[in-house]
Amino acid sequence: MGLELIKNLLEVYKAEDPMAFQHPDGDPWEEFREVMRIEWKMDFTYRHVLGKYSKFFIELANGKFVTTKCKKCGKVWGIPRPMCADCLGITTWVELPGTGTLTSYSVSNFVPAFMKVETPYVLAVVKMDGADTHFTHQLRNWGDSVDNIKTGMPVKVAYATEPVEHPMLLMWFEPA
Numbered sequence: 001m002g003l004e005l006i007k008n009l010l011e012v013y014k015a016e017d018p019m020a021f022q023h024p025d026g027d028p029w030e031e032f033r034e035v036m037r038i039e040w041k042m043d044f045t046y047r048h049v050l051g052k053y054s055k056f057f058i059e060l061a062n063g064k065f066v067t068t069k070c071k072k073c074g075k076v077w078g079i080p081r082p083m084c085a086d087c088l089g090i091t092t093w094v095e096l097p098g099t100g101t102l103t104s105y106s107v108s109n110f111v112p113a114f115m116k117v118e119t120p121y122v123l124a125v126v127k128m129d130g131a132d133t134h135f136t137h138q139l140r141n142w143g144d145s146v147d148n149i150k151t152g153m154p155v156k157v158a159y160a161t162e163p164v165e166h167p168m169l170l171m172w173f174e175p176a
Ligand SMILES: [Zn+2]
Pocket: 070, 071, 072, 073, 074, 075, 084, 085, 086, 087, 088, 089
């Protein structure tokens, strides 16, 4: 028997000395350069707190799009920020109508498997009505061709009605 005992073995190989230029008298790690590479399936479950952003997701679940407005300078952030990035003032929650204008977008024909989404995946950059900055999220229901998508087109927030895997999936954009 031998290495065939390791079911998930990919290879055993000799790793190069990455700093050979600093070892003119020989590789001090010579005996440790024989390296095993394995395939290791990992399945983690995290308990993750959404912190000061929680209200954004709570209201999405209620079918409302809320964001934050700086109490000091009045700037309304498209993506909520507990603290204003311009003046460091603490913000307050405000409700927006959930409509906006598509200012830019990106079409992905390949996405990582963990995303569990259909391709083409369209990522939209939207100037939200009532906000001073943009919001980025998926654009869905754009029809039978990505050619239907045009910058400047009106879009609106759509809200999930089925249970989702992550609160961020409680919303997406659609043509208005
Ligand atoms: Zn501010």
